[in-house]
Amino acid sequence: MSSPKVEKVMKSSLTILFVMVSIDYTGAVLNDLRIGVTRSWLPIVQSALDASNVSLPVELVDIYPGNTRSTFDTIDKTHSAVERMNVHAVIGPYEPALGLVVESLNIPYLSTTQVSSKSLHRNTFQIMPEMQWSAEAILDIAQTYGWEKISVFYDDDSGVQVLEELMTNHTIVVRAWRLPLKARSRQIRNALVEMRKVLVEKSVVLCSKENTHLLLEEARDLAMLSTPPYGWLFYDPGDEGQKVFTKYVEIAVNFTVVTLLDFNHTIESYDHSRLDFALASDALQLVTSSFSILEESASATNTDLSNDGVRFQLSRAIKNNMESGYTGYLDFNSEGRRSNFTLTLTAITGDFNYLRGHWFSDPPELYRPLVLYTQQFPFNRSTPFPLRGRTARVVMIEERPFTMKKRDHMLRRGNDKFEGFSVDLIDEVARMLGFDYEIYLVNDGKFGSKLPSGEWNGMIGELLAGNATMSVAPLSINAQREEAVDFTKPFKTRYISVLMRIPRRETSYFEFLNPLSPIVWICTLCAFVVVSVVLYALERIGRDKTQESGDSIEITVRESFWFIFGSLLQGNTDSTPCTIPGRILTSAWWFFALILISSYTANLAAFLTVKKINTPIKSVTDLAQQTKIKYGTVKDSGIMSFFKNTNIEHFSKMWAQMSEVEPDSMVENTTEGFQKVRNEDYAFFWDTTVNKYQTISDCDVMEIGPAFDPKGFGIGVPPGATYREELSMSILRLSDQGKLHEIETKWWDNTKCPDMTKSSTDETSSLQIDNVAGVFFILVGGIVIAAIVCLGEYFTSAMIKASKLDIGHKNDKRNGYGKTDPAFL
Incomplete structure (x- = not known):
């Protein structure tokens, strides 16, 4: 098989021969090459002309028709301008009115945009390859990569062709999102969150550079860039996103960029796009090369060409000439559409880029269109942590002692407003992995449960909505939550226990x-x-009586x-x-x-x-066998899910009891639960970690066991988050270093209340006045009674004496005594 260079030489020779045979001898002199350009494209074509090494005199002509009243007026003015300026060829985006004019004048029209089949004429040449070919290339790449689920992001009608091509293949599940031309960050984030919800990890992007940049920024914030499992395929024919893609070298990304340009192209970044410059340069090169062929033919035969003859012969020369430019070989089929071109695949994996392969529109027989190359990665290549150097949004829930607001939080800002076990934990993890974090509290105060609509509330909902990078809280890991989000290794194990008010010890004066x-x-x-x-x-x-002792x-x-x-x-x-x-x-x-x-x-x-705590409830079983004390837990919590879904008999009975009195049994948050325990006959089911801290800080409540349903607390991350493993490893390292134990000791071992779980015989206290006041009452009572009796006896004795004296006086008077002897008194 002949090489492309040999084919090029043969085609050029045939073109020269064809032109020499078909020259029109009219006696006119061949003028300089005049190229018509629409006003918007004049700077682009001028830049291409300045950067080229064309020695042929070329004049760029503005063929803007000016203000027109109708389509007919536009065609008429354009026709007059083109004919008046002796235009030999036209370069620029396709315009229907201009297409009709140049076709009537046999002027070659090198279109830099796609042309519909109805508008394509014999003198129109489409420099930009058909989007249909690119759609086939994207399908081949996706199939070769083994992608089974694909999300497509596009912002113009060209993306529809790719979408249709992908959907014709029934082995690939396709989800598509059309973005506005000037999309907002929130719109893109919503699309990415929806993509993550349906568990799609591979994406095809057919967007402008601006939308692509926003898409990648939001994807990075949602941790959807790193590999595995995410893969991204970008259709960027002009390599416009080169600087955008290099911004993510610190992340182990898996990008494949499909472009028309060569892997090692040298196009500088101008004010206009690289693709427009490349297409303008290739069109200019093709026209000037074909015009040079005409000049050589006319000079060799010493003949002259008329203006119309130049236009006609130039169209034929362009069709038969095959140049090589920035976008590859400039070859056209019989309809004037681009053929025999090559798409370049560039792989971007962090800070290491390489040529991934080529896709050929017209591959040789027995060859596949897609050719992929293997690449040997450097031995010292490492995968950086996706969050390094970034600020992660950490959602928490106010729960003692995990996350609490400081007493003077109104005077503080940012993360300094919070304290607790979770705050200390994320601080250690962030310091170890090298990222910043921003703490915020979940708005609805919920941990996260699935609603009847299928949506999630609480912290799980925040992760799925893309509002949070991770959740650091007493969020228990269960099967239902694992289906929605991912969790790290547990940083703490929790059980379920019962929190109750300590029975008030009745004191009595007696x-x-x-x-x-x-x-x-x-x-x-x-x-x-x-x-x-x-x-x-x-x-x-x-x-x-007779022998009675006298003593x-x-x-x-x-x-x-x-x-x-x-x-x-x-x-x-x-x-x-x-x-x-x-x-x-x-x-x-x-x-x-x-x-x-x-x-x-x-x-x-x-x-x-000795203090004795006589509790009517000593275990969960006792609680289930009575109805006087109500019990419950936090609504929409993991513990509520446990009672709701358990198959254990007495727990099922307890759930039935809770359901019957739900308004009284369920609380909105733990704060409400603790208040209910203190103020009512109420038992609160909650995590042992939180209950234990509550018994430390509140001496009026106690924890009742035995604990049950062991589960782990883990850091929650969005599904498929690539930084989960690093977070898990950091937790394990903190555990090995003893840091986790230090944090636990800080928040759980600072008790001020006596331990009620110890034997009562080990705890004594001094007697208080309330305990023995009755003895003093009896003593006082005895004194009072004795005094009353004494007074009674005194007054009784006095009365008896007075009575005796009165009787004595009467006897004296009767016996003749007039006075009473003072000694008698």
Whole structure:
């Protein structure tokens, strides 16, 4: 098979021969080459002419028709201008009115844009390849790469052709988003978030340089650039995005750029696009080369050409001439469309770019259109962390002790307003991986659950919406959330426990009565009365009056009661039993009193000095078997999902109970749950980590176990985020270095409350006045009663004396005494 250079020489020779045979001898002199250009393209073609090495005299002519009233007026004025200026060829974007004019004058029209089949004439040559060819190239590349799901981003009608080509292949699932020509960041972000929701990781981009730049910026913020798993294919025929793509060298991207230009092209960046410059240069080269062929032919045969002859022969020369320019071989088919061209594939993988392959529009037989090249990567090539040097948006939820606002947060700004375990954790991770972060709290105060509409709320919704780069919070990892977002390795394990109010210990002024039960007090009182009466009876019956000792005191009923009472209180009395039965009974009573008083003293010490927490609920099972104390958890939380979906019998029953009284059982957030625990008979199911901290800071609540449903807390990231592994490794390194333990100790080991889980026998306290006030009341009562009795006896005695004196006076008067002896008084 002949080489392209040989084919080029043969075609050029045939062109010269054809022109020499078909020269029109009219006697006119061949003028300088005049090229008509539309006003908007004059600077572009002029730049191409200045950069070229054309030695032929070329004059660029502005063929702008001026202001026109109608299409007919435009055609008429354009025709007059072209004919008046003796234009030999036209270069620029295709315009229908101009196309009709040049066709009628046999002027070659080198169009730099696509021309519809209806507008394509015999003298029109389309320098820009058909978009249909590029669509086939993109399909071949996607199939070769093994892409099964593709998202297509485009901002003009040319993207529709690519979309149609991709959709004809039923092995590829295609999702498309059309962007405005001047898209906004929010519009592009919404499209990317939607793409991530449908789990599409490969993208084809057919957008302007500006939209492509915005697309990549938003994709970087959403961590959708790095490989694996993301792959990006850009159709950029003029290599306009060269500077845009090089901005992401710090990320391990997987970009493939399809361009018309050669891999090592040397086109400088002008004010206009590279593609326009390349097309203008190629069109100019083709026209000047073909015109030079005409000149050589006319000079060799010493003939002259008329103006019309030059135009006609120039069209034929262009059709048969094959030059090579910036966009490859300038070859045309019978319809004047570009053929036999090559697309270049450039791979961009971070800071390493290389020629990935070529796609040929007209490959030789037995050859495939797409040819890919292998590339040996440098041995020291490393994959940089995608977030390095960037600011990540970290969503958190206000939850003690993970994330809290400082007391003076109103005077602070940014991340300095927050403190807690999560804040310390992300600070260590960011310092280790070299990125900045911005903390914000989730608006709805939710952790994240799936709504009936299929959307997610809370922090999960923030990740899916692209508002957050990651979530650092007590967000438990479960199956439903794993389907929506990705998680790192757990940084902490949590269980579910119950938080309840500590039962208030009832104090009583007569707490000293507690060591003995009421029945014992009643029996003791009865025994006191019975023994006193029996003792009196025994003494009364058994006393030998004749042998009664003069020293003994007769035991009356009053003395018997006093003796028994004094013996019970271990006091001394004047009277003692004298009979043997009485002494036997007294010995039995003393033994009874010894045991009773000893037991009472021991129990009193225990009751008054040892704190006992008698809780009606000691486990989750106890809670499930009663209805007095209500229980619940945070609405739309992972713990609520556990109760809702569990197959464990008593947990299912508890969920049924919670569902029946849902307004009273469910709370909006943990703060509301803690308040409900303190103020009501309410048990709050929540994470052990949070409950433990609450018992540390609030001595009126306690945690009840045993804990159940172990799960891990992980950093949440958007699905497919390429920085998840680095975050996981940083957590493992922090754990190995002991940093995680230090942070946990900082927030969970600073307790000011006594540990209620220890045995009650290990915790004693001094007696308070509330515990023994009853004893003082009895003492005061005894004093008051004694005083009253004393006063009663005094007044009674005084009255008796007064009565006796009155009787004495009456007797004296009766006996003749007129005065009372003062000594008597």
